[in-house]
Amino acid sequence: MNASLDNSRGNTTVNVLLGVVVIVMLFLLPKFVESTYALHIMILIFINIVMGSSWNILGGYTGQYSVGHSAYFGMGAYTTMMLMQFRQIPPWYGLWAGMLAALVIALIIGSICFRLRGPYFVLASIAVAEIFRVSALNLKDVTNGAEGILITEIPPLTIGGTVITDFASKVPFYYTGLVFVLLIILATWLVQHSKLGYFFQAIREDQDAAHSLGINLTIYKNAALGISAIFTSLAGSLYALYVGFIDPSTVLSLELSVSIVLICIIGGIGTIFGPVIGALVLVPLSEALRSNLIGESLISSGLVKAESTLGHFLTENLSHAHVLIYGVLVVVVILFMPDGVLGFFKALAAKKRKEAA
């Protein structure tokens, strides 16, 4: 794992080859994996990677810690769903409308909030997202309010009369998610290796210095937010179509904004694969905790008897405690892996190399 991530050391050919192998395997996965439960988890991981990586462009590369990204997620989800349910516009067009809507509000929000810095920016981003949530709740005629929007049917995707997919299984969502993931990783790579990326990072390191070097703060911060918002809205649209139901408390909540940030922090911010790692750690972890997989597998493997006190504790109490455990893990990671999992392992690898040398 370290080899593929350690791209600073060169060895590019190997990395590219490895990347291609991983991508091909991921594309072939649904052919071999029968379990829809596994596919479900994979789709959630994809959505989380897209969410995290989009935030990463603004938060990780440009250093603007938005805790209001649910606004763009919700914008994508709502635009796509509203167009589909109320105007019968198929979601593959709705997606674009969602991205456009997210871009427009991003520029408006950006022009307001980017005048603020540090903790003030954080709080302003929360406030804006809350305004969107409460508005979506109250504009009942437009958004159906708290009752949310329920998909009755996704129209089948046809090209030239042949049905490509009817969205009946998880596979089309899986591939859509995978393509989105590749897109956002490509976008992040392009940003990191372009002039834009250098400007972003200059702003992150020192806004005033960047400004005095002639970098237009407003333009580049908004550019970062725009890219970030577009991809976040994609994640939102995909979530909405996949789950089939949205309401303000699921797609516009502060909790969602926080979880987006969490993916990046846990993985490691300002790197291409940080959010990927974050999603790969967090989604299976929270699912394992939620479904009490740990307790169950301890029991079924025979290590702990189901009837024993410990077994009883594992099945009865642990299932109530999963959010608690999750919280403890967050605290532990922040205290002991301040640069995220990726940063932690990089540092570890660097230390080993030093010892070896």
Place this chain on the structure above:
Amino acid sequence: MNIFVQSLISGILIGGVYALIGIGLTIIFGVMRVINFAHGDLLMIGMYGTYYLFTLFNIDPFVSIVITIPLMFLYGAFLQKFFINRVLGALPQNQILLTIGMGLVMSNAVMLAFTSDYKILSTTYSSSSVSILGISISSPLVISFIITAAITAALYWFLMKTNTGQAIRATAQDREAAQLMGINVKRMSIIAFGLGASLAGTAGALISPTYYIFPQVGSTFTLKAFVITVLGGMGSIVGATLGGILIGVAESLGGAYIGSGWKEVVVFVLFLLVLLFKPSGLMGKSNA
């Protein structure tokens, strides 16, 4: 007219409690520049403390703050010493996530211990009111408003007149300079977080007789505390007091004249306007 006066008065009274929550947050932010996302959860812990003191030992909620204040201070100091102090130099988003994680731990630990049932603290005066010229005024709210005022005054005196208070203010103004002047900055941070926690806990105690208690109650108040703090100017106690009352009134009048559903929007728009036109807040020094 009647509706206006009624809304105004209840807005001011409820604003007193908001102010207390905001002051706690503003002290923590002022001294450490850390946004405490677990602030509402501290309030929740104060509420549970008050509830059990009342149901088990029959101590009146308004009297129990004598116990709540020191206990919450110790709890806050503990959190600061063993957790927050470790991330003071870290990136701001790490600090935020640490407090979020701590909040999750607190609310879920309470849920495991006391179940997620709603707890209602019912005193004989919970729904009593006095009627003046057709305006009804809630008695418990009046009492809590008076207590809030007294606590704020005492706190102000402490920060202005005592040595420790001045050291805290110095730390808030310039951490490094304070350190150079020989102030034990870590200790001041511990005291500040203790103060913040005990104020949040007190607000929880004061609101208990007229409100309800459950493990996730904190989040609404965390958001409110943010708004109040920014509105008043981060780090300013007078500002937080004014901010709290302003939010109480804005919610109340917004509820009466724009609609209950939109009253939160009124608050957030107000918040954004202040951020835009006076980012340092109503009473803040312009160091944003």
Place this chain on the structure above:
Amino acid sequence: MKKIVLAAVALTLAVPGISRAEKVKIGFVNSITGPEAPIGENLTNGVTLALEDLKKKGIDVELIKEDDTGKPEKSMAAFEKMATRDKVAGIVGPYSSKCANAVAKLAEKYKTPLLIPVASKEEITRQHLKWTFRLSATTYDYATILLDMATTLGKPKTIAIINENTDFGTSGAKSAKDYAGKKGIRIVAEEAYAPGSPDYRSTLSKIKSKNPDLVFMVSYVADAILLMRQSREIGITPQAFLGAGAGFATVAFAKEKDISSNVFSSTQWTGDVNWPGAKDFDKRYQAKFGKEPTYHAATAYESMMIMAETAAKTGANQEKLRAALKSGQWNGIMGEVRFADYEGYTNQNKHQMLVEQIQNGVHETVYPPKYVSKKPVYPFPGWKK
């Protein structure tokens, strides 16, 4: 990275549960943590009692319990896991409407019968889903029974509607508005509030100024108490306070005699109703959990009984189980249950709603006349000083 993916997949695929042939495997999705947890707990308790009773009847249930934390995508994950990995016969749950909605479609896909105990959003059973069954009445029924009662007992002309701005709240208010229109009652105020606010006084003073004959409220537990406390403070005196289920039907609310006396609430179930076993369930529940059961607990109990008993007869064959649920008839603590197709609904139990009124701190069933335990007090006699 790849290794983690594979590990994650492997972890989810491997470790099949131990299979014991004679047991009936039933899944139960519920909100155990998260914002819906206070109500979810009642469902858990109801199911716990059901398992005891099933054991007495010689039906050994292997329960797969999953938490959805109140989020639809987690509910889906739970369902997928139970349907594909645990291979349960049928699933009871989830609690909230949004989760039930998301899961209903999965039931169709995996051909695993789903019995929804209490989520009341109308649309759930209006999608012609063959594998989704619902025991409880719909949100519309919460409003209609109350207005039916009010128009039988008095001649209300105006109504004010206060609801919390949530799914249940808004759809309840919508139904009330619709049905009030049909009954010729004029709507003078409509207020949707965000739950969790400590101060509703301004909203209530506005309502007081409109002087409505009926005040119709949809709120959860705690807000119900707050609204009534502050109504008393402000001095609102309509002909009747009508509470649509949820908060007004709880014990905590009834105990607050000063403010809860004479308030009506619509409910799916009461502890003193003369449905078979209801009173006994009420007693046993109180003995075991130290509090009165809510209708959520009763619906969860009955759903689990129906699902497990039927599954015990049909075995693991889910097509048979579905057919048996469709054709079956039960008469338990929720009264007569039959999953019928009517008025656009599919597999919907036409459940008889009840109205209860708080008299002396106790919920008494007061409407419809067939189930009455006490006479209703109407109009509202005013606040006790």
